Amino acid sequence: MIRLIIGIIIGVALATSMAQADDKANTVTPQEFVSSVAAVPGKVHNHLQNEWTDIKAYQAKSWEDSKAQSARTWAKLKSLFNTTKSTK
Secondary structure: OHHHHHHHHHHHHHHHHHHHHHHOOOOOOHHHHHHHHHHHHHHHHHHHHHHHHHHHHHHHHHHHHHHHHHHHHHHHHHHHHOOOOOOO
16 A cells, blocks of 8 residues: 555655646756755754644644643533532
8 A cells, every 4th residue: 555655645746846847947966966966964853843733733732721721621520510509
């Protein structure tokens, strides 16, 4: 299954690059290619750091909402059992 997905991704990438090559005759020098390949680890690192920051922010908000909901639930439960009956 994973091989199929990887094959599809590679096929789409090749088809896209071929379509772009047909639209404009663009040549890449070896130096440009090396510099673009060398930039990939930095871009991946930045992307992963941004994702990590977004995940931490989402989890913090989620935990805050969960704590608030838990407090509301406990307050409702306590109010059910802490009712006092008036005798008149």
